[in-house]
Amino acid sequence: MARWQPDARGRLERAAFELFVEQGFAATTVPQIAERAGLSTRTFFRHFADKRDALFAEEHAVPEQAARIIAEAPASLGPMQIVADGFDAVAAAQFSREKSYYIARHQIIQSDDGLRERQLRMPAALVDSLRRGFEERGTDPVDAMLAAHLTATVFSVSIGRWLSSPNSEPLAALLRDTFDRMRRTASS
Amino acid sequence: MARWQPDARGRLERAAFELFVEQGFAATTVPQIAERAGLSTRTFFRHFADKRDALFAEEHAVPEQAARIIAEAPASLGPMQIVADGFDAVAAAQFSREKSYYIARHQIIQSDDGLRERQLRMPAALVDSLRRGFEERGTDPVDAMLAAHLTATVFSVSIGRWLSSPNSEPLAALLRDTFDRMRRTASS
DNA sequence: ATTCTGATGACACATCATGTCATTACTGAC
């Protein structure tokens, strides 16, 4: 038998999410989270840089998948062609929990300034990952940065549309539609 | 004679900037900033929500000017036309200090995770301001959001290019060039 | 004169975040 209960990080994540739902983000303290997870406060800070981080444990998944897709794309394709072809794969692989979870999480984030700010790191990390991927294919740095920003915009706007209603269209359809509208807007 | 020295907020801003340059952001404490400004720690937190905020005192200027430009634009213009016409005015009104100041400030920000995250609020606030402005003109909400993101992208990328070298082209030229390249990238 | 207002100081306090050392189970070499 292991000395400690397994999955300390996961227990902390779940305890934090539960407490944020029950009491709100600002009203829950790190010692409370640690206690519910059966761990010490110090251990919480070994797994997360701060209280907000417990809500962003999966933030690396999208940038990592994006980097893989770009690295594996045929050399003949330009950045925006790769992106257009990748939407379905990302939509299928990410956001695999129940939609109500993402909506609840979104509500927590919107309730707190610090969390809203923290969330801005997600599109920023996606831009970074995309830009690096495009640059490694030889794309001009400015063009790579622009393509990265345009792609992150499509994701941000699509996810916003997806979360705006429990009955919205599937994310993959929203990504394609937002991409088309982005192109039309850019050339208007 | 006034009871207190004037411009407490400005003195705090300058003291903070000096100390960040001298010692680095992480190594300077709020009591140090307050002492150099001749004020109490409590007064610092009356003017700024946190230590990082002292570096972002001017962050409202660009979104406010953007809102004004949109509100005053002829009703016949679409969002991207307003934006294309507004670059020169923004470049002329903002960033009026010595360029070395913005480069030094940029270096401080890049040196600290918390500051990098804090900086992400600037394009986010610009997106918000632009989106609201476009929506008030009757633009479809999704199109307004997309036009806002595209515009913020042009600003972010242009400012990045401008700060990347002390001898870069003037910001206004970079804005126009980045805008054109963004349009080409979007339709590639 | 009196009252009101607004900025500041002083103090207390909870929380956050980190440094440091001890503890304990698991691992692997011998």
Place this chain on the structure above:
DNA sequence: GTCAGTAATGACATGATGTGTCATCAGAAT
């Protein structure tokens, strides 16, 4: 088998952050 090494955790101390509350005092309003 034993023993040293490693990794995760606990325990404790501490500096920094950020806020609530009340007092103080100059100038404005009346």
